[in-house]
Amino acid sequence: MALGAGCATYIGLRQEPSWWLAGGLFAVAVATYLGVRKAGLGRAAVTVAMLLALAAGGILLGKTRTARVAAPIAPVMGVTAIEGYVVDVASPGASGDRLLIAPTYIKGLSPEQTPLRIRVTIRDGRLVTPGGGVRFRGLLNPPPPPAAPGAYDFARNAYFAGIGGVGVALTELEPIQLETPPWRLRLQMAVNALRWRLAERIVGQMSPSSRGLGAAMITGHEAWIDQATEDRLRDAGLAHIVSISGVHMAIVGGFVFFLVRTGIALVPPIALRVPGKKVAALVGLIAIGGYLVISGAPAPAQRSAITASIAFAAILADRRAISLHALALAAFIVLLLQPEAVAEPGFQMSFAATAALVALAEAWPQRASEINTPWPIRLVQRTGFWLWVSLCASLVAGLATGPFAIQHFNRVALFGLPVNFISEPLSALVVMPGLALGGALEPLGLGRPFLIYAGWGLDLMNEIAGLAANSPHAVQVVSSAPAVALPIAFIGILWICLWRGTIRWLGLPLAFAVSLWPRPDPPAAWIGADGAAAAIRIGDQAVLMRPNDKLFGAQLWANRRGLHIAPEGLPLRNAHFDCVRTACRSNTPDSPRLSVWWTIRKPKPLDLEAYCRSSDILVMKADVDLPEACAGVTVLHPPDFATKGAVEVFPAEQGWRLSWAQSMRGDRPWTHSGGLDL
Numbered sequence: 009m010a011l012g013a014g015c016a017t018y019i020g021l022r023q024e025p026s027w028w029l030a031g032g033l034f035a036v037a038v039a040t041y042l043g044v045r046k047a048g049l050g051r052a053a054v055t056v057a058m059l060l061a062l063a064a065g066g067i068l069l070g071k072t073r074t075a076r077v078a079a080p081i082a083p084v085m086g087v088t089a090i091e092g093y094v095v096d097v098a099s100p101g102a103s104g105d106r107l108l109i110a111p112t113y114i115k116g117l118s119p120e121q122t123p124l125r126i127r128v129t130i131r132d133g134r135l136v137t138p139g140g141g142v143r144f145r146g147l148l149n150p151p152p153p154p155a156a157p158g159a160y161d162f163a164r165n166a167y168f169a170g171i172g173g174v175g176v177a178l179t180e181l182e183p184i185q186l187e188t189p190p191w192r193l194r195l196q197m198a199v200n201a202l203r204w205r206l207a208e209r210i211v212g213q214m215s216p217s218s219r220g221l222g223a224a225m226i227t228g229h230e231a232w233i234d235q236a237t238e239d240r241l242r243d244a245g246l247a248h249i250v251s252i253s254g255v256h257m258a259i260v261g262g263f264v265f266f267l268v269r270t271g272i273a274l275v276p277p278i279a280l281r282v283p284g285k286k287v288a289a290l291v292g293l294i295a296i297g298g299y300l301v302i303s304g305a306p307a308p309a310q311r312s313a314i315t316a317s318i319a320f321a322a323i324l325a326d327r328r329a330i331s332l333h334a335l336a337l338a339a340f341i342v343l344l345l346q347p348e349a350v351a352e353p354g355f356q357m358s359f360a361a362t363a364a365l366v367a368l369a370e371a372w373p374q375r376a377s378e379i380n381t382p383w384p385i386r387l388v389q390r391t392g393f394w395l396w397v398s399l400c401a402s403l404v405a406g407l408a409t410g411p412f413a414i415q416h417f418n419r420v421a422l423f424g425l426p427v428n429f430i431s432e433p434l435s436a437l438v439v440m441p442g443l444a445l446g447g448a449l450e451p452l453g454l455g456r457p458f459l460i461y462a463g464w465g466l467d468l469m470n471e472i473a474g475l476a477a478n479s480p481h482a483v484q485v486v487s488s489a490p491a492v493a494l495p496i497a498f499i500g501i502l503w504i505c506l507w508r509g510t511i512r513w514l515g516l517p518l519a520f521a522v523s524l525w526p527r528p529d530p531p532a533a534w535i536g537a538d539g540a541a542a543a544i545r546i547g548d549q550a551v552l553m554r555p556n557d558k559l560f561g562a563q564l565w566a567n568r569r570g571l572h573i574a575p576e577g578l579p580l581r582n583a584h585f586d587c588v589r590t591a592c593r594s595n596t597p598d599s600p601r602l603s604v605w606w607t608i609r610k611p612k613p614l615d616l617e618a619y620c621r622s623s624d625i626l627v628m629k630a631d632v633d634l635p636e637a638c639a640g641v642t643v644l645h646p647p648d649f650a651t652k653g654a655v656e657v658f659p660a661e662q663g664w665r666l667s668w669a670q671s672m673r674g675d676r677p678w679t680h681s682g683g684l685d686l
Contacts (some may be wrong), residue, residue, distance in 0.1 A: 014066020123172025
């Protein structure tokens, strides 16, 4: 907890600390700890000094990690020529399929300015197998900033992933021959090519309704999951099954462990000579490593693999496999390797849920064994007991992850608990075992029966998700609480998990901080980070200026503020905006008079004066000389958005107040292109 608090403090700073500050703070904290320990001031003082030293170590650890992954970030390039290696097929985005490319040449950038990796959207859907060289022309920009002030920072995630640019391919990808890449890149592309071919084989063996999920749950490739399936799973509270994380690792490792241990026990000569439990743990450890490689080793899978490996290592060392000590060790290792993970929703949710489940297991009363009970009665009793355990586990895990789901995703699936309660046995007994065996045997041509078996479970899971997602009020949009509420909720959850006895319930009100914290009034309007998209608030609805364009960022902003985007986009827009081909002007008296000119072509002088006279806020993407009519108008130009990002508009005592995203991000290496001055 102390190390994580230090890592979180580093991530949350508005200014990048110097090496002298981070290193000096850690040195002082360690010296204080050693001095307190030597002076014999008591266990409490030593513990506090140790925790402060670990927190200071977390700050230094974050600084070290940031410097180690530092790489060039692309500026705003526009259309340019690009050559590079296809490293992997990335998860699809809102605009289409995407590729991860290691560029070797970008016109207009020197080798020292060229990013290590760029992520490119392929609009025609013609994906290329990883491993080859390609040439194309496309738009290239730095990773996008947050969609709204205080929203999730995509650029920070891209920075630590080594992605220095995002773009769109405007021409077909032309295969070319490039020089032999470094051995690490060669190995990475070879593994990813193997994963992609395996995904294609899995898709060919499964039904259209289950193949996308099957390929994603084995190889991590989501290219075959259609938008309707993704929406259905998300609205039913089952979106987590697509991301390879703790559940998948636990089921695969547990299934292999059970299979090996049972197989050894069924052969008495081997069972009498071999420690079956330890052999099964070793094979389970190997299975976890293999699954990590085949899945592409995304960050959530790496964290889950570390946690599962700690459990198997505990068995090999004759220690308890599942305990809060083992979980703490796993979290400590993850933070040592990826200190930035402390700010990731996946890390927060997985460790909060696991801590809650382990605490539940430790607090669960031990049942007395029945004597001479007839087997039918014993079967009914055990079935009821395991149903009750599963229900409690789903409830506890849902409550532990609820604050993070609200704060980060702003969605509450009302049927998530019963849907997960029904789907977990399907996943544990049908889907993941079938996929594990099918994926392992498919390269030999023997995986089809197991993949079909897993497909039955996936089809049934899809049906369950569809029933839940299409039910009335299946999803509630909840606005994010102020940023301070989430750490308080995290402290409350950990307090409940770590303390024993009635004192643990003192953390209950803290655990509900995100749900109970009063929400501020939503802003009256929003303008996107590029100045080309905007929305105004009408009641609890967000009315988009361009409902058929720039929808992703607008949706993120609306969800964060607890607003709904009506499906009748254009009719609603036309009722609140007066639009022409190049501009829109709001006509609602209760919102700011907002006008947006979203093209670089200059407006006619009379049109510009008309917009100024009828606007409180004018967004002008064209380079113009402002007339006198604009003297009392807040005019926003492209440089404003380039340096300040997205903006929210709030009512003020006199006029309107602007809140910019960049002011909340601060000046960090990932907040601007070329930010390598560490």
